Amino acid sequence: MNRKRQDRVTSPSPFMGRGDHLRSRWWAGPTPVSQCLTVVIAALAVSPAHRSLRSRSPLPMNGEGERRSMSLLAVLFLLLLLPFTAHADAAHADAAHDEARAKALYREVRCVACQSQDIADSDAAIAADMRREIREEIAQGRSDAEIRAGLSARYGDYVLFRPRFSLGNLLLWSLPPLILVGGIAVFVAISRRRGAARDYVLSEAEEARLRDILKNDR
Amino acid sequence: MTFLNEIGVFALVCAFVLSVAQVALVAAGQWKRLSGIERYSEGVSLAAALSLILSFAILIAAFVRSDFSVVNVYEHSHTDKPLLYKISGAWGSHEGSMLLWCVIMLSFGALITLLGRGLPDSLKHKALGIQGLLGAAFVGFTLFSSNPLGRLAEAPLQGRSLNPALQDPALAFHPPMLYLGYVGLSVVFSFAVAALIEGRLDRAWARWVRPWVLAAWVCLTIGITLGAYWAYYELGWGGWWAWDPVENASFMPWLAATALLHSAIVMEKRDALKAWTVFLAILAFTFSMMGAFLVRSGLLTSVHAFAVDPQRGILLLTILFVTAGLGFALFALRVPELKPGGLFAAVSREASLVLNNLLLSAALLSVFLGTLYPLLMQALVDKAMSVGGPYYLAVFGPIMLAAIAIIPISQLMSWKRSDLKGVVQRLGLAFGVACLSAAIGSLFYGGAGVWKQVTFFVGLLAGFWLIWGSLRLLMERVGFGAAAWRKFTALPLATHGMILAHVGLGIFVLGAVVEGHSRISIQQGMQVGDTVRLAGYEMTFTGTYRQDGANYDAQGGIFVIEKNGRQVCEARPQRRFYPASGSMQSKVWLCFEPLNDLYVVLSQPQESVGGKPVWQVRWFYNPWVRLIFLGPVLMALGGVLSLFDRRLRLGVATKARKLKEAV
Structure with a gap:
């Protein structure tokens, strides 16, 4: 297992056969049988909804229809899980997992000699070196966070395309969601106030009547 | 002169x-x-x-x-x-x-x-x-x-x-x-x-x-x-x-x-x-x-x-x-004087468009911060940092996803006050079909790792949801009967434009998700006669050629790409030398598979091994990449259609006024 990984690292072209790898995975995971099943179940699931559509009632949701549409949704959500059953053998999945991790990391690391390019896309020599470094560190069992920290210690924060969560980067990360939440809150507040103001404005005559009523009450 | x-x-x-x-x-x-x-x-x-x-x-x-x-x-x-x-x-x-x-x-x-x-x-x-x-x-x-x-x-x-x-x-x-x-x-x-x-x-x-x-x-x-x-x-x-x-x-x-x-x-x-x-x-x-x-x-x-x-x-x-x-x-001076306009309920098309605007503003803010933060950090504390794709994927991505998710709902809502439950019910089928399309898509293009699978599926779902949701609106307005064509042509151009633009956005999202998720590439030194394989294709380096352009001299390679033993295309990427500026420029060769691109780039020939030069070749397989460029074209087309809507046509007001004066 470990030796296999080492081979992958030191082979002259680490990219060799990646496409075939991907290709074989489609079929290694979900068997043709499970794929056929997907299609059949899907067809069954959609058909009742289709009938309710044919009946052309715009809001057909009596109890039975509602239950049916809920079951339709449940089946569909189950279907979504099918693609995740893809990993047939553990060793294969492990290697594939490492590969995916490396690829994801390449996208996060800036090629220090290029103009705003990540090392996945760059064909500069330094980018190839950095890719090799990352693959080696993954093979040594380092975590993504450790690898990122190592890179930033060697090359500076400049090398990371995903800025770290730090005090200095607080605004960068938090402002967009805060503005969104704040905006929604302000909008709700304004529309409430406006609605309230509209509802309770009384004319002078009404005010006078109100005073009368209150006086008589006493 | x-x-x-x-x-x-x-x-x-x-x-x-x-x-x-x-x-x-x-x-x-x-x-x-x-x-x-x-x-x-x-x-x-x-x-x-x-x-x-x-x-x-x-x-x-x-x-x-x-x-x-x-x-x-x-x-x-x-x-x-x-x-x-x-x-x-x-x-x-x-x-x-x-x-x-x-x-x-x-x-x-x-x-x-x-x-x-x-x-x-x-x-x-x-x-x-x-x-x-x-x-x-x-x-x-x-x-x-x-x-x-x-x-x-x-x-x-x-x-x-x-x-x-x-x-x-x-x-x-x-x-x-x-x-x-x-x-x-x-x-x-x-x-x-x-x-x-x-x-x-x-x-x-x-x-x-x-x-x-x-x-x-x-x-x-x-x-x-x-x-x-x-x-x-x-x-x-x-x-x-x-x-x-x-x-x-x-x-x-x-x-x-x-x-x-x-x-x-x-x-x-x-x-x-x-x-x-x-x-x-x-x-x-x-x-x-x-x-x-x-x-x-x-x-x-x-x-x-x-x-x-x-x-x-x-x-x-x-x-x-x-x-x-x-x-x-x-x-700031004038806004307090503005009279508040039409009221609307919390569930209405107006409110959904407000939400769309808030989401777009937050997305805009994330791009703004990502662009200016490194500049500010450099200028203020002299610290070099980078903000790139992963940041935008993490911050801009979810915000835009939410914005996309509400589009089909917003399209079906009525002004002033709407019925959320009714709208959701009308969209049930579209959502189901979108889920199904996305599930089938993930089966074919899915990668390793549960998290990647989930993000990929969600991305595909967003694209299909937009497309099927918009088509659902068209279907409601037009129907399938004998009058369908008449109703279709009678729809205001602005509605056609809206549907087309949203479908275009959906197509773009599909392209961006599939391309971003499943693009694969290979980089290799090749000599004439070598073969490499990528995503089921086989590429053979068959020879080189020279070409004199108007203001450049080009050196190119000829690559035959085959799938299952059948020739798919012949790629002829070049390296061009421009004597006027003394610079080299790579000219990419694109092979159009219907939606996917095979993308071949040639780098400088390097040291000879046994007298034959070794060419550095990069070869990308970019699935669904055509959609990335097709989508925005449809969006722009939708905008143009909407521009020709009768209500917006410039000069309508003049004509109406002239008519009034004549009467």
Whole structure:
């Protein structure tokens, strides 16, 4: 297992056969049988909804229809899980997992000699070196966070395309969601106030009547 | 005609003076004694535009004639360049592109005069005044700090030629389209400020402004897409969007314009969101100017280069702060006086469009922060940092996902008060079909790792949800019966436009998700006769060839690509040497599989092994990448359709008024 990984690292072209790898995975995971099943179940699931559509009632949701549409949704959500059953053998999945991790990391690391390019896309020599470094560190069992920290210690924060969560980067990360939440809150507040103001404005005559009523009450 | 260029400079001076006069006339007209004088600003705006167009024509002529006595031509042209690139060289430089910016700005000022017959005079003249102010600022900037027609003491025999990477049809038309969009927003800005001065903001205002917003948005969409396509096939890195600050500079006005487009609809139909719409109108052009500042000041190449020659940057920044500051100050002063408009419930189309606007604003903010944060950190604490794709994926991605998720729901909602449950029920089938499509898609393109699977599925779902949700709307309106075609043609063009644009966005999302998730590449040193394999394809290096281009010498490789033993295409990527600038340029070869691209790039031949040179070859398999460029084209087409809707057609108001007068 470990030796296999080492081979992958030191082979002259680490990219060799990646496409075939991907290709074989489609079929290694979900068997043709499970794929056929997907299609059949899907067809069954959609058909009742289709009938309710044919009946052309715009809001057909009596109890039975509602239950049916809920079951339709449940089946569909189950279907979504099918693609995740893809990993047939553990060793294969492990290697594939490492590969995916490396690829994801390449996208996060800036090629220090290029103009705003990540090392996945760059064909500069330094980018190839950095890719090799990352693959080696993954093979040594380092975590993504450790690898990122190592890179930033060697090359500076400049090398990371995903800025770290730090005090200095607080605004960068938090402002967009805060503005969104704040905006929604302000909008709700304004529309409430406006609605309230509209509802309770009384004319002078009404005010006078109100005073009368209150006086008589006493 | 040796003095032709001097005429050009003179025309530029004239345009500057006329723009100042345009502002002065409108300002003087506000004084009681001189009231009425402001109507002369109309004629002046036409004259200013004409003289600037003359100046620009003379610059193009200088490029076409290869008049190297002009600094700008000497630095960016060459006698051997094809005619198209000689002409596009006119806006390939800083000076030329600023002139183009001004030409468009003053031409739009003239268009306010020409198309604005239906407008109330006071609003039209104030808008002309503001447009003149912007025009004067930018023409003055061009004239005094970046004269495109400046002369050299002695004319050299040959020019230094345009950067070969810019010699490309997509990039010849990319700046004009983009500038039409940027500057189109200046008209919206002028109208917004004019309406604020007037203190009159109503549905009629929104109706006048919407075609301008729409037209600017269409141009921006096309311009950005052309830029992305250029980056994709010219730069040879296999990608199409890098979240580079220059790209973001064009994307921010687009996001603002998109938000404006939607809030202006609410203002026109329901007389609500007035303050917000005007705010966005000012904001959109502010981002246009900021884009111009970022790209044109040299700030992005390096903060230090900016510090060495800050004159242009400081001037642009001053224009930006003064005009935007003026707009926002006026906004703050006038907004309390605005009468609140139409009311609407929390579940209504208005509310859903408000949510869309908030989401787009948050997305805009994330792009803004991501672009400026590194610059600020560098300037303030001298710390180098990068903000790139992963940040945007983490922050911009979910926000846009939410914005996309509400589109089909919003489309089906009714104005004022809507029934969420009913809308959700009507969309049940579309959601089911979208889930199914996404599940099938994940089966075919899924990768390793549960998290990747989930994000991939969610991305696909967003795309399919948009497409099926929009088609559901079309189906509801048209149906399947015998009357379907009649109903289809009877639908307002604006509805067709909306559906098409949203379907286009969905197609774009699908392309971006699949390409971003499943793109694979291989890089390998190859000799003639070698074979490599990628994603089920086999590529054999069969030979090399040479080609003499108009202004370059090319060396190319011939690669035969086969699938299952059947030849799919023959790729002939090149490396071009441009002697004029002494630079090399890779020319990518694209093989179009229906939706997918096979993308072959050649690098320099390296050391010989046994006498045969080894070529570095990069080969990408980019699934569904065509959709990334098809989607925005459909979106722009949707915008154009909507522009031709009867309600928006310019001049309708005039006709109606004439009819009334006749009766």
